[in-house]
Amino acid sequence: MRVISVVSGKGGVGKTTTVANLGCALAAFEGKRTIAVDANFTTPNLGYHLGVYSPHPTLPDVLAGKAPAGSAVHVHPGGLHVLPGSLPAPGVRLTPENLEGLLDQLQGYEYLLFDCPPGIEAGVEPLLRASDEILTVTNPDLPAVADAIVTLKCAERLGVPTRRIELNRARRERYALPRGEVERLCEAPVALVVPESREVPRSIALGRPAVLSSPHSPPALAFRRLAAEFTGSPFHPPLAGRLAWLLGVRRLRGAPLDPAGWQQKVEPLRRRVAETTRAARRDELERLLAALDTQFEKGFLPEKTYRELRRVNERKLRDLA
Numbered sequence: 491m492r493v494i495s496v497v498s499g500k501g502g503v504g505k506t507t508t509v510a511n512l513g514c515a516l517a518a519f520e521g522k523r524t525i526a527v528d529a530n531f532t533t534p535n536l537g538y539h540l541g542v543y544s545p546h547p548t549l550p551d552v553l554a555g556k557a558p559a560g561s562a563v564h565v566h567p568g569g570l571h572v573l574p575g576s577l578p579a580p581g582v583r584l585t586p587e588n589l590e591g592l593l594d595q596l597q598g599y600e601y602l603l604f605d606c607p608p609g610i611e612a613g614v615e616p617l618l619r620a621s622d623e624i625l626t627v628t629n630p631d632l633p634a635v636a637d638a639i640v641t642l643k644c645a646e647r648l649g650v651p652t653r654r655i656e657l658n659r660a661r662r663e664r665y666a667l668p669r670g671e672v673e674r675l676c677e678a679p680v681a682l683v684v685p686e687s688r689e690v691p692r693s694i695a696l697g698r699p700a701v702l703s704s705p706h707s708p709p710a711l712a713f714r715r716l717a718a719e720f721t722g723s724p725f726h727p728p729l730a731g732r733l734a735w736l737l738g739v740r741r742l743r744g745a746p747l748d749p750a751g752w753q754q755k756v757e758p759l760r761r762r763v764a765e766t767t768r769a770a771r772r773d774e775l776e777r778l779l780a781a782l783d784t785q786f787e788k789g790f791l792p793e794k795t796y797r798e799l800r801r802v803n804e805r806k807l808r809d810l811a
């Protein structure tokens with residue numbers, strides 16, 4: 491199994507877009523058994539790119555030993571397997587040990603793509619150590635490139651054997667850093683240039699990455715080319731498809747977005763936010779009750795006050811159930 495971590499210094503540069511597209515390209519165009527795993531515990535958004543809106547169980551449940559990895563895997567219509575993430579319960583985090591357990595369970599795949607959190611915070615290090623290679627995503631501006639350099643240096647220090655750079659949202663604007671400049675700053679070649687394109691937000695709305703929703707669009711071709719490079723197969727997209735895309739045929743064929751569909755997609759998100767807020771509040775109240783018990787046992791609280799505080803907060807907790 492080849493483990494590829496998609497990382498960045500800065501957030502919002504296109505990691506999740508890359509994992510979804512590269513994953514679908516490997517599965518659908520290269521026929522490789524591929525799984526994409528959402529290892530981003532602060533903004534776990536991979537599911538939204540792939541039409542998985544309210545997953546359960548998720549990666550944190552697997553890492554906590556509450557569910558086997560297989561039970562959390564979804565199969566995208568393009569053939570890509572997806573292990574979605576979620577905000578973890580308190581205390582659940584990625585460690586070298588539970589990561590090893592996860593990789594053992596996923597041994598049947600040929601490619602595993604990790605959608606990582608941005609930067610080099612604690613959770614990223616075990617992922618980098620477990621990776622055969624990283625794909626560092628950056629944008630053509632100085633803050634994104636400066637942060638990418640930090641990540642590249644970190645990966646080098648941790649001994650990740652192959653370190654590629656992706657320049658995403660490339661545009662022919664005078665203020666956008668050109669590829670050559672990015673390469674000079676990073677002191678390494680850029681392996682993949684993905685142009686800025688409306689196809690990307692459109693494909694997210696569809697829950698179908700651009701390589702599937704618009705396979706001849708420029709961003710899709712860039713991801714398909716990299717997938718072919720990974721597997722060592724030749725890449726010759728048919729000219730007819732390219733021409734059709736350029737002439738706008740895809741606009742006629744493209745599935746229109748159904749506004750009613752939005753409700754369905756947004757509802758699970760609303761529920762998730764409400765549940766997360768409730769869970770955090772429950773936690774807070776449980777901690778408060780435990781603190782009251784300790785205070786009372788140590789004799790810092792008069793019994794009457796203790797009973798009253800407990801009663802009030804127990805009721806709040808019940809109301810949240």
Ligand SMILES: Nc1ncnc2c1ncn2[C@@H]1O[C@H](COP(=O)(O)OP(=O)(O)O)[C@@H](O)[C@H]1O
Binds near residue numbers: 505659690
């Ligand atoms: N090549 C691109 N062209 C246009 N928009 C893009 C492109 N790549 C990413 N985006 C947009 O940028 C936003 C952030 O992308 P995302 O993949 O979620 O970044 P990250 O995972 O690094 O936080 C998304 O809303 C997406 O639509």
Ligand SMILES: [Mg+2]
Binds near residue numbers: 506507533536
């Ligand atoms: Mg992301």
